[in-house]
Amino acid sequence: MKLLIGYLAIVTTGTVIGPTAGNAQWIHYPTPGAPRIADGKVNLTAPAPKAPDGKPDLSGVWESGNQYFNDLSHDLKPGEMVMLPWAKSLQAEREKRDHRDDPLNACMPPGVPRINMTTGNGPHPLKIVQTPLLVVLLYETSTNSTFRQVFLDGRPFPKDPQPNWLGYSIGHWDGNALVVETTGFNGRSWVDTAKGHPQTPSAKVTERFTRQDYGHMQIEITIDDPGAYEKPWRAVVPFHMLPDTDLIETYCENEKDEKHEGKDRPN
């Protein structure tokens, strides 16, 4: 997994390596039903579409700026995010060690909310598949292709859940916003990459997905984690649609990846 260490380190210093899987299937396939302007390009400022059940339709392939993958508190003012002393000291150590201890280096899932954010190594976008009772979030991630399920069927959080990487997500519509709440984390995920803000098992992450128009969406992320932070904090992450393309698969091959260090990305 040195590869990931290598490229993540590169991310923090600002160099971007392009994706190598450019010959993957269907990355240039026209999205059916997308509104288009005269030259055939997708009209990214057309109104946000509605699903058959009248809810906003969030479907599509989306990516964010990579600054949030590196530092979710990127846009925050001092005092808006305050770590407890132990968390601050752990965060400083992770940053100093250039995230060599990042669970991604062991091919673990990125955790929530980091999994949403595009990395610097070419896009690792997310894809939203929406049904009335279930929203599925499909991810490339920089380790393994992974999914999350968001249940809209009214179920409560599980009682005494087995803690895991991606937690347990329930969602509801609040006007035009899909509000996704997630708990049940194992506490091993990092909130972001260059900074390595910690997450504890007491974390509750709330993601408000709002699609402003056809080509733009934002996720307002609230981290309520009294185990690591003095108070809940919030980041607003803009996403733009990647039209006429699709996810490509990524799988982490552990020691085999070492051979590709600095040249390739995991696939």
Place this chain on the structure above:
Amino acid sequence: MKFLLTLLPSILCVAPAFAQWLDYPTPGIPRLANGKPNLAAPAPRASDGKPNLEGVWNRISPKYRINIAADLKKEDVQPWARDLVAQRTEDLGKQSPGEQCLPSGPAYATDADSTGGGMMKIVQTPAMVVILNPDLTYRQIFLDGRKLEDSPNPSWMGYSVGHWDGDTLVVESNGYNDRTWLDTTGHPHTEALRMTERYHRRDFGHIDIDVTLQDPGVYAHPWTVRVTAELAPDTELLEFVCNENTSHREHWVGKASDDAKSDVKVAPEILAKYVGTYVEQPKLWRVVPRVVQITVKDGVLYGELDGRGEVRQYARSDTSFSGFNGLSIRFVKNAQGEATDLYVQHVSGDYRFARQR
């Protein structure tokens, strides 16, 4: 180690089955008067009028998960591929993709864990079907009319398009890399593999799945295997992260042929007391009970797991045997010397099978 291969990824790590949404009533399931799901109710329809395949399913595949070529003649498989299967069996499957925490690729259509069941969740929209697997892999099946490309970039999960043929969803896939195995025995495939799956939801609780494989570089002609999926109501997938559990690899040593070399002689009257049927005490996450049948022929003990054929068991002692491809079995006896239980021994722990009277 046919066993171990899938047991490790699929079972070992979900074994701590604490309460999550494992007992939450699935919305929309027709129920009997006692509240139990009516699995014989008619198959539901999606809002677009097509059959609705959605749900958490348990793929029942005790036979083809072990040997995808079980119905083929020996000569239908290229000699090099037969040799490769023999080598992979002798190596106890150590090099399988699952052992390296890599995806199973085309084998997700027919694979299952050691219980013979494999969980999957189907999510359906008019334009797409997504199949979610407990190991966090997923398949996208596009129903938007796109065609498979002639030579796509080889991938672990392949590329899939689907269309409706009456009430059957027909899924065609290509573009697999050649590193996945079609079964736990290790039948190989090439990058030219084409797979066609036909999903027909017979009633609310069952999908018949016909999987046709075509790979002329290995197999003389296309062939079709049938697996059935049973609805797993009122439960959910559990997150399984394979890379969290790699320490078992240290214990995965030896060769399949080692068993024969250490065979010891056990008196026929002792062996005779082991003959019988042993059924596993089902654990929470098991859906299909496993059965071991013990017989003795010509002074030699044989074990058959889930009707997959008798396997010679080599004695390590009066009570301990091995032969299920790297797995051991151990008999527990009462004061009269009669076996009461059989334990299948595995790195994840012992699995108890009680003798049936």
